[in-house]
Amino acid sequence: MRENVGDLVAFLAVARAGSFTRAAKQLGVSQPALSHTMRELESRLGVRLLNRTTRSVSTTEAGERLLRAISPHFDGIETGLSALTDVRDKPAGTVRITVGDTPAEGIILPAVAKLLPDYPDLRVEISVNAGFVDIVAERFDAGVRLGETVAQDMVAARIGPDTRMAIVGSPGYFQSRKPPITPHDLAEHNCINLRYTADSGWAVWEFEKAGRALNVRVEGQLLVNSNTLARLGALEGVGLAYLPEEYVEPFVSSGDLVSVLQDWCDPFPGYFLYYPSRRQPSAAFSLVLDALRHRS
Numbered sequence: 001m002r003e004n005v006g007d008l009v010a011f012l013a014v015a016r017a018g019s020f021t022r023a024a025k026q027l028g029v030s031q032p033a034l035s036h037t038m039r040e041l042e043s044r045l046g047v048r049l050l051n052r053t054t055r056s057v058s059t060t061e062a063g064e065r066l067l068r069a070i071s072p073h074f075d076g077i078e079t080g081l082s083a084l085t086d087v088r089d090k091p092a093g094t095v096r097i098t099v100g101d102t103p104a105e106g107i108i109l110p111a112v113a114k115l116l117p118d119y120p121d122l123r124v125e126i127s128v129n130a131g132f133v134d135i136v137a138e139r140f141d142a143g144v145r146l147g148e149t150v151a152q153d154m155v156a157a158r159i160g161p162d163t164r165m166a167i168v169g170s171p172g173y174f175q176s177r178k179p180p181i182t183p184h185d186l187a188e189h190n191c192i193n194l195r196y197t198a199d200s201g202w203a204v205w206e207f208e209k210a211g212r213a214l215n216v217r218v219e220g221q222l223l224v225n226s227n228t229l230a231r232l233g234a235l236e237g238v239g240l241a242y243l244p245e246e247y248v249e250p251f252v253s254s255g256d257l258v259s260v261l262q263d264w265c266d267p268f269p270g271y272f273l274y275y276p277s278r279r280q281p282s283a284a285f286s287l288v289l290d291a292l293r294h295r296s
Contacts, residue, residue, distance in 0.1 A: 010037050099144035
């Protein structure tokens with residue numbers, strides 16, 4: 001009977017539709033071809049399955065028995081195929097993202113936390129790394145960088161608004177020191193240096209005012225490799241920290257930190273999610289990307 005499954009599907013369509021015309025339309029075949037298929041099926045089985053009139057089609061007793069016998073099985077097949085379609089269309093699998101601590105805390109994790117409850121088969125791995133990671137070699141699906149540093153061979157999607165840097169220190173730190181008026185004044189201050197990887201140099205503090213750019217290398221007693229530690233050092237009164245404004249804004253608002261040199265900190269393109277242009281995104285990755293995409 002394996003070669004006759006198509007004929008049984010045709011029989012089900014006719015029996016349920018009560019019409020060769022409607023059944024042929026559902027199956028995408030011509031009415032004469034469908035009638036021929038039914039005659040051949042009846043011939044092989046040796047029984048009449050359908051009563052035909054000029055106005056309608058109905059099942060005979062044998063046809064009704066066949067309909068009851070095979071309907072549950074074909075219904076089960078359709079249910080199983082629908083379940084596979086749901087699995088195919090419902091995002092599943094793991095999405096790996098490498099990201100610095102600031103966007104991980106402020107952008108990635110909040111968006112992912114809202115997304116995961118609705119997709120139990122989705123897993124998101126957030127790997128915090130402040131250095132520039134080769135996402136292809138390290139088998140990450142995407143990385144996060146500031147817009148100005150994304151390589152040209154990557155697809156970049158904005159996931160945050162324009163941002164700017166902030167220079168902050170604790171009120172206690174400024175009790176015995178005058179706030180800097182220009183970036184050059186930082187030479188008189190204890191500044192917290194950042195080095196994101198063992199192979200990189202200490203981060204340069206970049207400033208811009210009225211189109212004038214100025215880069216400053218600072219000195220200080222505390223040297224760290226994460227924004228989190230730099231912020232904590234500033235809160236503890238160790239020195240001045242150079243950090244993304246959104247990362248320190250709650251502490252500035254509460255008075256735990258004081259922001260200086262604000263007129264030297266112009267905005268610039270914020271964070272972007274980037275991934276290889278040659279890679280076809282999975283349904284899971286596309287879902288995460290859409291959840292992260294910045295909407296102004």
